[in-house]
Amino acid sequence: MDQSDVSGDIASILLTEEQLGAKLDELAAQIDKDYAGKDLLLVGVLKGAVMVMADLSRRLHTKAEMDWMAVSSYGSGTKSSGVVRILKDLDTDLTGRNVLIVEDIIDSGLTLSWLVANLRSRGPASVEIAAALRKPDAAKVDVDVRYVGFDIPNEFVVGYGLDYAERYRNLPFVATLAPHVYS
Ligand code: 5GP
Ligand code: MG
Numbered sequence: 001m002d003q004s005d006v007s008g009d010i011a012s013i014l015l016t017e018e019q020l021g022a023k024l025d026e027l028a029a030q031i032d033k034d035y036a037g038k039d040l041l042l043v044g045v046l047k048g049a050v051m052v053m054a055d056l057s058r059r060l061h062t063k064a065e066m067d068w069m070a071v072s073s074y075g076s077g078t079k080s081s082g083v084v085r086i087l088k089d090l091d092t093d094l095t096g097r098n099v100l101i102v103e104d105i106i107d108s109g110l111t112l113s114w115l116v117a118n119l120r121s122r123g124p125a126s127v128e129i130a131a132a133l134r135k136p137d138a139a140k141v142d143v144d145v146r147y148v149g150f151d152i153p154n155e156f157v158v159g160y161g162l163d164y165a166e167r168y169r170n171l172p173f174v175a176t177l178a179p180h181v182y183s
């Protein structure tokens with residue numbers, strides 16, 4: 001096979017493009033209901049949230065603005081520590097705004113709980129969270145996620161915005177990687 005083709009790197013597909021799309025239809029309908037008569041500011045967390053932001057926002061009928069943040073969580077190795085640095089802040093003043101944070105995945109939940117506290121300190125009317133995926137460890141942190149796409153097993157996944165060494169974000173599905181990729 002062509003070495004530049006990613007299909008040989010995929011071990012198994014956890015969620016297909018169709019499954020993701022159908023779930024986002026549901027989430028968007030719920031968000032439209034909940035924010036009826038309100039204006040909405042969608043805050044995407046770079047880079048992982050680009051796919052879910054694009055697909056979720058397109059399904060909304062609610063008037064929505066979009067803004068982006070980039071954060072990095074310090075930590076040893078692959079676990080996040082909860083100590084977060086802002087790499088790119090919002091352009092938008094949050095005073096009185098209804099903020100919906102759009103995330104790819106919640107693992108430990110540490111990054112997100114820091115982010116919620118940070119945004120709440122800026123005087124918004126509300127701050128809620130929508131995440132495409134959630135792992136079991138997220139339950140250990142007290143972060144209330146209003147909209148969740150799928151609860152997935154505690155495995156490292158890529159695709160649909162999620163990377164391994166910056167690759168695989170462009171896959172339209174969520175998958176696990178073949179062992180040879182890591183070696
Ligand atoms: P946490 O919730 O642990 O603070 O960190 C969440 C971030 O860790 C996510 O936004 C994502 O960037 C990364 N992450 C967590 N689990 C996975 C995973 O299974 N695959 C990938 N590619 N990134 C993950
Ligand atoms: Mg993320």
Ligand code: MG
Pocket residue numbers: 162163164
């Ligand atoms: Mg990453």
